[in-house]
Amino acid sequence: xxxxxxxxxxxxxxxxxxxxxxxxxxxxxxxxxxxxxxxxxxxxxxxxxxxxxxxxxxxxxxxxxxxxxxxxxxxxxxxxxxxxxxxxxxxxxxxxxxxxxxxxxxxxxxxxxxxxxxxxxxxxxxxxxxxxxxxxxxxxxxxxxxxxxxxxxxxxxxxxxxxxxxxxxxxxxxxxxxxxxxxxxxxxxxxxxxxxxxxxxxxxxxxxxxxxxxxxxxxxxxxxxxxxxxxxxxxxxxxxxxxxxxxxxxxxxxxxxxxxxxxxxxxxxxxxxxxxxxxxxxxxxxxxxxxxxxxxxxxxxxxxxxxxxxxxxxxxxxxxxxxxxxxxxxxxxxxxxxxxxxxxxxxxxxxx
Numbered sequence: 382x383x384x385x386x387x388x389x390x391x392x393x394x395x396x397x398x399x400x401x402x403x404x405x406x407x408x409x410x411x412x413x414x415x416x417x418x419x420x421x422x423x424x425x426x427x428x429x430x431x432x433x434x435x436x437x438x439x440x441x442x443x444x445x446x447x448x449x450x451x452x453x454x455x456x457x458x459x460x461x462x463x464x465x466x467x468x469x470x471x472x473x474x475x476x477x478x479x480x481x482x483x484x485x486x487x488x489x490x491x492x493x494x495x496x497x498x499x500x501x502x503x504x505x506x507x508x509x510x511x512x513x514x515x516x517x518x519x520x521x522x523x524x525x526x527x528x529x530x531x532x533x534x535x536x537x538x539x540x541x542x543x544x545x546x547x548x549x550x551x552x553x554x555x556x557x558x559x560x561x562x563x564x565x566x567x568x569x570x571x572x573x574x575x576x577x578x579x580x581x582x583x584x585x586x587x588x589x590x591x592x593x594x595x596x597x598x599x600x601x602x603x604x605x606x607x608x609x610x611x612x613x614x615x616x617x618x619x620x621x622x623x624x625x626x627x628x629x630x631x632x633x634x635x636x637x638x639x640x641x642x643x644x645x646x647x648x649x650x651x652x653x654x655x656x657x658x659x660x661x662x663x664x665x666x667x668x669x670x671x672x673x674x675x676x677x678x679x680x681x682x683x684x685x686x687x688x689x690x691x692x693x694x695x696x697x698x699x700x701x702x703x704x705x706x707x708x709x710x711x712x713x714x715x716x717x718x719x720x721x722x723x724x725x726x727x728x729x730x731x732x733x
Contacts, residue, residue, distance in 0.1 A: 439483030607667035665689030693725035
């Protein structure tokens with residue numbers, strides 16, 4: 382069964398390989414300019430000029446690397462007064478050179494600029510959790526823009542880098558499979574993706590495998606009862622503290638003490654083989670629910686699921702009608718995916 386990872390957070394906000402969307406640039410001694418160069422499809426690029434002295438008979442010529450041109454004329458440009466020109470640009474990334482000629486006090490002056498413009502939707506990438514198979518070195522991306530390449534790094538449970546590769550995407554858009562060579566030994570705990578599209582945008586995505594089984598002392602329920610005895614509650618209190626410790630430890634591992642972690646706590650209940658199997662299924666489910674409700678009452682603060690497995694999944698294999706204390710147990714699993722358990726026909730129920 383593939384081991385599923387979960388999308389924890391964007392490691393970085395949506396980022397761009399181009400200059401800032403509205404960039405103010407000091408020009409030669411007598412010019413400043415601002416360019417609006419990150420555009421939605423169909424939006425015009427804009428260049429704002431601000432001479433420091435009065436300029437007469439100015440001509441601005443813009444030319445793209447592929448031959449498109451745009452020309453603007455100004456009879457008079459006042460000192461320290463901004464003038465803005467707009468022009469159509471093709472979809473994708475384009476580079477433009479600008480040549481501005483004018484007259485200042487009878488002398489010809491010139492300013493030249495080089496502009497990179499991107500006209501495209503901002504890159505959006507999704508990674509379906511159920512299509513990540515780390516053991517096989519496979520995952521799927523779903524993108525809105527044609528992709529150029531994916532830079533993929535993987536880290537093991539000790540934080541050591543075990544994968545470092547770049548996958549060329551050849552302009553694929555929509556659903557795209559990404560393959561990489563998994564490490565021969567050890568388990569990948571975290572994957573960092575830097576996804577580049579063909580127009581210059583990139584997006585960083587972090588995938589993390591978070592799966593911890595909390596060690597604990599089991600609750601000793603009275604026979605056939607699912608009420609938690611008062612003297613047993615401290616055992617559950619210690620589990621709550623361990624859950625918070627694990628979440629904080631994981632945030633520290635990610636390098637962000639405030640990182641959003643979509644973790645859930647799963648409570649699985651089990652019984653020994655004394656009594657009818659169907660009755661034990663019901664009893665284990667009710668006991669798991671009681672424990673889950675106790676955790677919720679303490680303000681654990683994350684979604685809680687529970688399920689009863691009865692005699693299915695014995696810790697110690699025994700014949701029927703065997704009183705085995707080790708089989709009267711529960712498991713507490715903290716994870717950002719589904720627990721890796723043989724469900725035996727059972728299903729998780731979310732506590733409400």
